Amino acid sequence: MKTVVCPYCGFGCKLLIDPETLRVKPYRGEPNRGKLCPKGLHSVEIVNAKDRLKRPLKRAGSSMVPVGWGEAMDEIAGKLLEIRELYGPDAVAFLASSKVSNEENYLLQKIARLFGTNNIDNCARLCHEASVHALKLTLGTGAQTNPYEDIERFKSVLIWGYNPAETHPVVMDYIRRARKGGARVIVVDVRETTTMAFADYKLIIKPGTDIALANAIVHVIIEEELYDEEFIRSRTVGFSEVRMAVRKYTPEYAERVTGVPAETIVEVARALALAGSGAVMWGMGLTQHVSGVENVLAVIDIALLLGYIGEKGGLYPMRGQNNVQGAAYMGALSEFLPGYVPLTDEKFRKRVASLWGVEDLPTERGLYLTELWDAIEGGDLKALYIVGENPAVSEADFMKVRKSLRKLDLLVVQDIFPTRTARYAHYLLPASAFCEKEGSYMNSERRIQWSERVCEPVGDSKPDWEILTMLGRALGLPGFNYTSVEEVTAEYFRLFPELEEKSVEKLKNSDGIFLPKKRLHTWEFATPDGKARFMAVEMITPWEAPDEDYPLVLTTVRLIGHYNTGEMTLRSPSLVRLMGEPRALINEEDAEKLGIKSGDWVEIETRRGRIRMRAEIGNVPQRLIVVPFHFKANRLTSPALNKAGTPEFKFAAARVRKLGNPNGLKVQR
Ligand SMILES: Nc1nc2c(c(=O)[nH]1)N[C@H]1C(S)=C(S)[C@@H](COP(=O)(O)OP(=O)(O)OC[C@H]3O[C@@H](n4cnc5c(=O)[nH]c(N)nc54)[C@H](O)[C@@H]3O)O[C@H]1N2
Ligand SMILES: Nc1nc2c(c(=O)[nH]1)N[C@H]1C(S)=C(S)[C@@H](COP(=O)(O)OP(=O)(O)OC[C@H]3O[C@@H](n4cnc5c(=O)[nH]c(N)nc54)[C@H](O)[C@@H]3O)O[C@H]1N2
Ligand code: SF4
Ligand SMILES: [Mo]
DSSP: OEEEEOSSBTTOOEEEEOTTTOOEEEOSSTTTTTOOOHHHHTGGGGTTOTTOOOSOEEEETTEEEEOOHHHHHHHHHHHHHHHHHHHOGGGEEEEOOTTSOHHHHHHHHHHHHHHTOOOEEOGGGGTTHHHHHHHHHHTSOOSOOSOGGGGGGOSEEEEESOOHHHHSTTHHHHHHHHHHTTOEEEEEESSOOGGGGGOSEEEEOOTTOHHHHHHHHHHHHHHTTOSOHHHHHHHEEOHHHHHHHTTTOOHHHHHHHHOOOHHHHHHHHHHHHHHSOEEEEEOHHHHSSTTHHHHHHHHHHHHHHHTOSTTSEEEEEOOOBTTHHHHHHTTOBTTEEGGGEETTOHHHHHHHHHHTTSSOOOOSOOOOGGGHHHHHHTTOOOEEEEESOOHHHHSSSHHHHHHHHTTOSEEEEEESSOOTGGGGOSEEEEBOOGGGSOEEEEOTTOEEEEEOOOSOOSTTOBOHHHHHHHHHHHTTOTTOOOOSHHHHHHHHHTTOHHHHTOOHHHHHTSSOEESSOSSOOSSOOSSTTSOEEOOOOOOOOOSSOOOSSSOEEEEEEOOTTOOTTSTTGGGOHHHHHHHOSOEEEEOHHHHHHHTOOTTOEEEEEOSSOEEEEEEEEOSOOTTEEEEETTSSGGGTOEEEEOTTSOEETTOEEEEEEEOSOOTTOOOOO
C-alpha cells in the first residue's frame, strides 16, 4: 500500500492506495484516524479521466497542436525573456497552485523572484488571506495556532461562517468527540447548515453583520466581567480600546442589526466564557466580505478576551485546499517571502538570495491575483504563467477575467485537465496528477506530510516540479539542476531553522512534521513585544446594497461532493452520481411570491450577469438566495475587494425569476 495525501481539502487526510487495484482505504494514523469523506475515497477516479492532458500543446490559430517538451519550454522561456527585455520583469506574473506540493510551489516562487518580480500569488488570495492579515496584526503569525487533536479536549467550539460538515467532513469527528466530552458547540451562519445538526446554539445572522454579533458577545463578556483578567494583563495590549469600541454594541442593538435575539447573544457569551477553554474555527463566511480582515479581527478579540489561545484554546482558520498552507509557507504570495517573512526583512531576504546564488531579490510587493485583470486591461501585464488554478471560473465577475485573459501576449496553463481557463492558453502543459508523483504537502494544522507515488504519469505528462525545473533552466536561472524531488525538499528545509536538522527520510517515515511547531503562542506571541494585540473594529457594510431592482442577497457556498471550480469532482463519476443536479436554495415565502416551486428552473441575475439553475425551497431566511459556487456562480458575484485582496463572494444584490419554458434547459458549465 502507498500513502498519499488527499488531493482535495486542507484537512489533509492520508489515503492508502493499492498500486495494483488503485483501491483507496483511509490511513489509520494522524490526522484522519481511519476516516475519509467521499471525495478522498473516490479521488483516483479522476486520474484516468478520458480528457486528461497527455502531451504539451501549443496554439495554432483557433486550435491547439502537439509540440515537444523541449521546444515548448524553449519557446515559452524565449517569449518571457523578450517581454522582460521590452517591459521589465513586472510585465510577467506567475500563479502558483494550492493543489501542488511544497516543492513545486517553492520552485515557482523561486523562478518568479529570480526572474525579477514578486508577481507570484495563489488562490489563498480568494480564500483565507484576510485571516492571514488579521492574525499577523494580532498575534504576529498568520496560521492556525493549534493541532486538530486539541479540539477534542476543549470545552467549547465556536464555528463561524464555516460549514465543515460539507467542507472538511473529517474534522467533524473531532468536533463530535469534543461534544461527547461536554463541549458546547455554537455555529454562526446566515442559514441553517448541515453543521448545525451538531450544535447547541444555532445563530442565524443577516449576511455581512458578523462584526455586530462579535462585538456584542465581547460587550457581554466585559459587562459581566467574564474575561480572563490575568491573560489580558500579562499577554495582551489594546484591551481598553476594545472596551470603548464595543460600548454601543449592546445585545439589543446587535439584535436589530443581526436578527439574533438579544437573550441568545447573552446566553452564548456566557456559555463561551464559562466553558473555560475553546476552539474558535472560521471559514469563508467571514473572509469573503469587504470587511473580511475586520470580521476576523472581531472574532479573534473574543478568543483573546477569554485567553483561548495556546493551552486553553486555539484559533482555527480552517484552510481550504490540500496545500494552500504549504503554498504560503513556501512563499507563493506576492507580499511574503517563504515562512510569511515580509519582503522588507533585509536579513532574511539576503539569506534566501545567497542560497539561490544571487545578491538580492525584488522588494516591492507584487500584484495580487485579484489585481491581475486590471493590470492586463491597463497594458501593464503582458504574460501570465498559471500552474493549477482556474481563474476563468473561480474569480469574482469572471466575464471580466475572461475578457482580459484574451488580451495577454502569452498565457501558459499547466494543469492536469483542459480547464475553462485553458481555452485562452497559448501553451498547455500536461502535469502529472497527485498519485503519479511524490512530494510534501502541508495541511491546515501546519503538518508537513509526505505523499508517495502510486502509478506512472499518464501519457507524456510530467510532475510539476520537473516541468518547473525545465522552465528554470530554459530561463537561464541559477541552480535549476534538480534530478529528484528530494533535492528540492532538502533545499526548502534549509530556509527554516526548525527543519534544518531534520532529514527528508525522517519526514517520509513519520506522521508528519509540524512547522514551526505543534502549538503556537503558548508562552509568547510572535509580535515584537511578545504580546497579542486587541483590535477594535466597527461594522462595515457590504459593498452592494439590495434595492428595488435587485431585492435579494446572493451568497455562494460549497457542497460535500463538489469541489471548487468542478474541474476535478465533475470528472469523478461516483461523485457526480452522489450529488445529482445542483439547486439554488430559496426561502418559502419568497418562492411563493415569485410563483416558484421546488424543481422549477429559475434565472438568477445580478448587475454582472445571469445564470439559470433549478430552485429548491430550503431552510433559508427570507430575501437570501444560496447558490453553490462550483458551476457558474461567479458570473454573478461582486468584484469588490477587502484589504487582503479577497472579493466579496458572499454578498451580492440579486433578483430571481421563474423561467417560462424549461424544455431543453441544462445546467451551464
Ligand atoms: N466539499 C468541498 N469541500 C471543500 C471545498 C469545496 O469546494 N468542496 N473547498 C475547500 C476550500 S478551497 C475552502 S476555502 C473551504 C471553505 O470552507 P467553508 O468556509 O466552510 O465554505 P463555504 O461554504 O464557502 O462558506 C461557509 C459558510 O459561510 C456562510 N456565510 C455566507 N455569508 C456569511 C456571512 O455573512 N456571515 C457568516 N457568519 N456566514 C456566512 C455560508 O452560508 C456557508 O455555510 O472548503 C474546502 N473544502
Ligand atoms: N463564488 C465563489 N467563488 C469562489 C469561492 C467562493 O466561496 N464563492 N471560493 C474561492 C476560494 S476559497 C478558492 S480556494 C478558489 C479556488 O479556485 P481555483 O484554485 O482556481 O479552483 P480549483 O477548482 O481548485 O482549481 C485547481 C486547479 O488545479 C488543477 N490541478 C489539480 N491537481 C493538479 C496538479 O497536480 N498539478 C497541476 N498543475 N494542476 C492540478 C485542477 O485541475 C484545477 O484546474 O475559488 C474561489 N472562488
Ligand atoms: S476531508 Fe478533505 S482531506 Fe479528508 S478525504 Fe475529504 S476531501 Fe480529502
Ligand atoms: Mo479556498
